[in-house]
Amino acid sequence: MTTRVTVVGGGIAGLAAAWEAVQRGAEVTVLEASDRLGGKIETAPIDGAPVEAGPDAFLARVPAAVQLCEELGLSSSLVSPAVGRALVWSNGRLRPLPEAMLLGVPTGVVGVVRSGLLSPLGMARASLDLVLPATPADGDESVASLVGRRLGREVVERLVEPLVGGINAGVADELSADAVVPQIVAAARAHRSIVVGARRQRAAAAGGPVFLTPRDGLSALVGRLVERLQAAGAAVHTGAAVDSLDDVDGAVVLAVPAGQVAGLLRRRAPDAADELAAIRYASVALTTFTYPVDAVPRREASGFLVPRRSGRLITAASFATTKWPHWSLPGQVVLRVSAGRAGDERALRLDDDTLVARLHEELVELAGVGGGPVTARVHRWVDGFPQYAVGHLDRVARIERALPAGVALAGAAYRGLGIPACIQQGRAAAAHLVPST
Numbered sequence: 001m002t003t004r005v006t007v008v009g010g011g012i013a014g015l016a017a018a019w020e021a022v023q024r025g026a027e028v029t030v031l032e033a034s035d036r037l038g039g040k041i042e043t044a045p046i047d048g049a050p051v052e053a054g055p056d057a058f059l060a061r062v063p064a065a066v067q068l069c070e071e072l073g074l075s076s077s078l079v080s081p082a083v084g085r086a087l088v089w090s091n092g093r094l095r096p097l098p099e100a101m102l103l104g105v106p107t108g109v110v111g112v113v114r115s116g117l118l119s120p121l122g123m124a125r126a127s128l129d130l131v132l133p134a135t136p137a138d139g140d141e142s143v144a145s146l147v148g149r150r151l152g153r154e155v156v157e158r159l160v161e162p163l164v165g166g167i168n169a170g171v172a173d174e175l176s177a178d179a180v181v182p183q184i185v186a187a188a189r190a191h192r193s194i195v196v197g198a199r200r201q202r203a204a205a206a207g208g209p210v211f212l213t214p215r216d217g218l219s220a221l222v223g224r225l226v227e228r229l230q231a232a233g234a235a236v237h238t239g240a241a242v243d244s245l246d247d248v249d250g251a252v253v254l255a256v257p258a259g260q261v262a263g264l265l266r267r268r269a270p271d272a273a274d275e276l277a278a279i280r281y282a283s284v285a286l287t288t289f290t291y292p293v294d295a296v297p298r299r300e301a302s303g304f305l306v307p308r309r310s311g312r313l314i315t316a317a318s319f320a321t322t323k324w325p326h327w328s329l330p331g332q333v334v335l336r337v338s339a340g341r342a343g344d345e346r347a348l349r350l351d352d353d354t355l356v357a358r359l360h361e362e363l364v365e366l367a368g369v370g371g372g373p374v375t376a377r378v379h380r381w382v383d384g385f386p387q388y389a390v391g392h393l394d395r396v397a398r399i400e401r402a403l404p405a406g407v408a409l410a411g412a413a414y415r416g417l418g419i420p421a422c423i424q425q426g427r428a429a430a431a432h433l434v435p436s437t
């Protein structure tokens with residue numbers, strides 16, 4: 001008998017679940033609340049250039065996204081950033097982030113010394129990692145606790161938090177090490193020194209591009225996926241918000257944010273609903289500026305990060321046309337600027353015009369931008385980033401155990417918020433509901 005699967009949510013996790021279910025011979029319906037598929041993925045072209053309003057690339061080393069692109073015939077369209085190096089704002093100027101790092105944990109001394117990011121005292125404290133006895137953790141802990149215990153607070157504030165906090169719109173003191181930096185946890189478990197462990201991990205992962213994206217933008221991946229789903233007989237509906245599971249047929253993949261899932265499961269699985277409601281989210285405003293080419297000093301870097309303790313609105317900015325030359329516009333450069341993180345909603349409270357003016361002022365100060373922008377476009381990702389608090393993976397396991405039969409979860413709220421992790425979770429949810437014959 002054919003299994004019927006309803007997928008609630010047409011973001012990348014839901015679409016990947018639908019794809020996997022179709023491969024397994026299920027009869028599939030996708031229900032998406034908004035009038036657009038892709039969720040956080042949204043290519044919003046400027047004068048034909050495939051500029052992204054949300055994510056701009058996926059990690060190549062976690063194979064799920066690369067593999068999906070292969071299945072959809074998109075491999076030959078994948079491009080990688082033209083430059084990989086990033087800068088960080090520190091002590092009044094932008095300084096290069098050392099290249100030898102794993103998620104902010106230095107794997108070599110020379111780059112850190114040259115970058116000038118750490119004070120002599122901070123360097124000395126970080127070096128203690130090489131001689132300190134092993135300090136095993138008892139269960140999950142925060143990213144700041146794991147790294148700080150070995151390398152000191154400066155490494156946390158000046159290297160790890162700008163990077164890890166930037167990726168997650170979070171705060172290193174609150175984010176779960178097990179859920180957010182499993183590579184560093186593994187390094188710390190396998191070696192007395194976290195630096196030595198991180199160096200081995202980095203060496204093992206070396207080779208090939210780190211990030212990839214379809215040349216026509218990430219929405220091309222969504223578009224191709226939907227096209228193939230429909231060709232395989234799946235029904236894909238937009239403007240179809242689901243507010244109760246009573247009307248939904250067959251097995252269900254819930255691929256919507258955790259708060260929505262909590263509402264949908266409240267009656268049938270109240271314990272799971274309580275745990276789901278406890279997953280917090282952070283909001284981010286992503287502003288895309290275009291400037292005349294000569295207004296922005298040329299830099300051979302993909303962008304820069306701004307540590308939380310600087311008090312600035314900007315958390316990260318990318319020199320987008322340096323990073324992605326195929327976004328080029330005649331005579332103009334594109335800058336993408338993020339503002340807002342867990343516990344910092346200042347940017348979200350400003351209206352668009354004020355936000356643009358304040359961010360421009362900071363770009364003048366931090367990046368030496370001269371002259372005003374040609375255009376500026378604000379995209380607000382309210383509750384865009386789930387926050388994995390300490391103990392997050394245990395919470396997810398408890399939620400999964402409390403789910404009713406025939407219901408599976410997928411998406412950014414659970415086991416990784418990057419695109420590959422969402423694809424992986426979508427496919428795993430479908431595989432759970434539709435075992436292969």
Ligand SMILES: Cc1cc2nc3c(=O)[nH]c(=O)nc-3n(C[C@H](O)[C@H](O)[C@H](O)COP(=O)(O)OP(=O)(O)OC[C@H]3O[C@@H](n4cnc5c(N)ncnc54)[C@H](O)[C@@H]3O)c2cc1C
Nearest residue numbers: 009011012013033039040055056242384411412417418419
């Ligand atoms: C600004 C930004 C930049 C990012 N950058 C990167 C990056 O560079 N690389 C990377 O790998 N990741 C990045 N991410 C993370 C990644 O994009 C997301 O975590 C991922 O796309 C989330 O996919 P999802 O399917 O879990 O959820 P979503 O994309 O949120 O999809 C959920 C869908 O469910 C729908 N929905 C909600 N409620 C209902 C309902 N009741 N009924 C029906 N449908 C409903 C929503 O409309 C939405 O379409 C970024 C995220 C943001 C916000």
